[in-house]
Every structure is written in structure tokens, then in C-alpha cells.
Amino acid sequence: MRAVEHVFEIILRLYPKEFRRQYGDEMRAFVHARLGEPRYATPWSAFAFVWHVFVDGVGGAVREHLFARTPAARVSGAAPSHEAPIPHNEPPEELMATLVSDARYAVRTLRRRPAFTIVSAITLALGIGATSAIFGVIDSMLFRPLRYPAPEQIVVVSMTRGGSLREAPAYPDFVDWREQSRSFQSLGVSRSQSLNLTGRETPERLSGNFVSASLLTLLGAEPLAGRLFAHDETEVGTASPVAVISEGLWRRRFGACPARATRKRTRP
């Protein structure tokens, strides 16, 4: 309970000095009374209350600073018609002095309670870190375009069964699409496939894909070493099956040898 009131004390420092003088004590009494209510007895409900007070308090502080610059009373959802802009009473240098004074007071308060400060800092760090991580994922998945040439023109074509099930087409179907389609500049196909890497000292099970040569070309892939597939190397019944391997596998199992990057047989 005491910790919540300490948090609220910090939030209160965000409010304009005049507002704090007018309503600070009442707001403290309000929070104290709320914390005494039985519904906030469990840790989860107390946390929900803290969150509510935090959001409400910070939002309220921003509003009060804005209203402090337009002192005409605003109680309506729209500006009253008689409301005229009134010059701000507090000169900018005094406003800055107030902010500096508030910041110093906050630092002194935090130094007096190191345990509380450390817990608050860790909580903030975890919160900001988690939020940043989630935003990073959402940003790369939803907001940023795919890192391929002309990403807005790339589509995934699937077959349906019963109207909803997505599944990859059979290879002969893909060949028909490629030959008969006039809607696409290029069509590629891919199917995930586990593979065994053998012929070395230790065999290894790898995750890979069977792909058509056109897929890597249309996605703008560039080999770090060696070359990509030639067209006939990925057709059914090709006499010379080849693989394009990841940089990680190339370094880990082939010692990053350029000569071996060109061609490597695999056996499914």
C-alpha cells in the first residue's frame, strides 16, 4: 500500500504547482481511501488499481499543463463560443525554473528511498524492454515492407480443399500454371523438406525446401559464393540435383570454402 502511495507521490509531481497546491492533499486522501477498499485487497486487483491511477494520473497531468496555458474554464466537450485566448501568465523562464525545481525534488526523493528507486527502475526497464521487443516484432511483421524487390507485387498462391484448407499444389499443377498463367511475371514453387547431409564424418539432419529455380530469382536472392540454380537443375528428373545451402551451414560444415559452395549433392 505504501509503495502505491509513493508511486502516486511521483505522479503528483508531474502536475502544475498551483494544481498540486489546490488539490494535492485531496488526491492523496482519495488514493489512500481507495486502497482501503476491500476490492483492492488482492495483489492482482491492487496492480490493476495502480495501473489505472498511473494512466489517469499521467493523462491528467498533461491535461492540467495544457489547461494551465489556457486558463479559461473548460468543462465542455467543445470550446465555449465566448472563450477567447488568454495570454499565459507564467513567463517561459519561470516555467523552466519550476520544471528544474520539480526534477531536483524528484531526484532527492528517489535518493532517499534507494530500494524503491531500484524496484521502480527495474520495473520500468522490464516494461520498456518488453514493449520495445513486441513493437520490434510487430514493426517488422506488419508495418515494414518485405525485404524483396517490389514486395507489393508478391503474392502467395495456394490451393483450397473444401473452400478453406490451404495446401501447396502438386508439381505438375505448378508447371501448368507457369505455362498458362498470364497474370504473373514469374512463378516459383517451394515445399519444405527435411534432408540428410551425408558423406562427411558426421551425418546431419537438415531442414530445407525443394524450390524451383525461378523462386530464388524472383525473390531477388544473391549467393554469397557460388551460384544459384540453373533452370533445368530444378526440373523433375534432373540428372544433376544441386543444393543452395545457408551461410551458417557453409561455414559450419564446409569451412567457408568457396570451391565447395558451388555444388553439393544431397540425398532426401
Next chain:
Amino acid sequence: MRPREPRPADFLPLTPAVLHILLALADGEQHGYAIAQAVEALTDGTVRMGPGTLYGSIGRMVAGGLIEESTRSRGRGGDDERRRFYRMTALGRRVLESETERLARVVSLARAKNVLRRPEPA
């Protein structure tokens, strides 16, 4: 030139917080915490005001003349001495009447347009 007296229409539409605070004070003077509790009870818990919203609204309502601090002494009847009591002014009551009349007209309009869901039969 003397500024003219504010009219109720100048304050409309009210923010939800201001409207509910006025409704809570319609029965008599109360302190901030009691106002928040009354608003929760009036709205079945759907409107829950935190201290920032509550006292920000109270501050602007006092400045606008809709409510005023009561002369009731602090700490009477075992209340927390930090609490002040507020009551509605005559202007506040006229504003509340105007706002509820305005809302009633909106409800009538919605009913005429058949966009208001009828209450479930008991």
C-alpha cells in the same frame, strides 16, 4: 465593457466526467471520494474516475462556476481532514438541466430513427 454572464448553452456539450459529477452532486454536497463512489454506483461501475480525472474536472468546474466549495468544516463527522466538500451552484444546476434536456432530445431522435435498442422484457 463588462463580460456577459455565462449561459448554460456556453458549456454544452459536457464531458462525461463533468456530467456525472453534476449528477452525483444533485442530491447534495459531497467530497471528491464520495462523488467518485456515487458516480460508480449511479453507472453500475461503468464510469470509474481516477484522481486525475476527478480533481481536474472539479478544478475546472469550480473555475467555471458550476460547483463551489461548501462552507462545511473539514474533518467533521470523522472525515479525513484533507477532504473538501463541493456543492452545485445555481448555474451548475441550469447547465445540468440543459445538458440532460439536450441528451433527451438526442434519445428521442434516435428512437424516431429506430436506432435505439428496445429494453429487454423483464
